[in-house]
Amino acid sequence: MKRLQHLYKKSFCLSEETDKEFFDCVRDYYYTQEFQSLDKSIQHGSITLIQHIKSVAYLSYRISKKLNLDFCKTARGALLHDLFYYDWHDPDPSHRLHGYFHPGFALKNARELSAKNNLELSEIEENIIYRHMFPLTVIPPKYKESLLVCLVDKYVATKEIIICSSEKRSKKFFGEIKESK
Ligand SMILES: [Fe+2]
Ligand SMILES: [Fe+2]
Numbered sequence: 001m002k003r004l005q006h007l008y009k010k011s012f013c014l015s016e017e018t019d020k021e022f023f024d025c026v027r028d029y030y031y032t033q034e035f036q037s038l039d040k041s042i043q044h045g046s047i048t049l050i051q052h053i054k055s056v057a058y059l060s061y062r063i064s065k066k067l068n069l070d071f072c073k074t075a076r077g078a079l080l081h082d083l084f085y086y087d088w089h090d091p092d093p094s095h096r097l098h099g100y101f102h103p104g105f106a107l108k109n110a111r112e113l114s115a116k117n118n119l120e121l122s123e124i125e126e127n128i129i130y131r132h133m134f135p136l137t138v139i140p141p142k143y144k145e146s147l148l149v150c151l152v153d154k155y156v157a158t159k160e161i162i163i164c165s166s167e168k169r170s171k172k173f174f175g176e177i178k179e180s181k
Pocket of ligand 2 (some may be wrong): 081151
């Protein structure tokens, strides 16, 4: 658990210099305007959607390396798992049942972004995106890589909710991040 917490904190301080292999896997998508636009959306509390995704992608990448899985596909699929372009807190009727529908939106957006940039999504990457909300969406992930991202997403979401549950916790966490940079 300590190790996971360390990796989670590290996911706030990623750079091309220190995490080259991770960026080698995700660079094609990471610098697109579409992906960078996720910086404007909030996921939980003060944590942006882009930071949520970076945490899920980085932890999934590190764990999949340890488990001898396809770590590049894991990182790329995780990077696209929440690729939706709206704020789900917005009370717009079209955002209703966000939890059920956004894996489908993310997959559609990921396919479009791939086509636009002459990239191809593998079956594993598509499954990571489409099945990450299991068990809310009832069909389970098909690959070890997609099961891993599904679990890491829940871990990261729980961390975010805890960090943002009080001002004191949030200040402490972001203070530690600042110190470690
Ligand atoms: Fe999601
Ligand atoms: Fe997520």
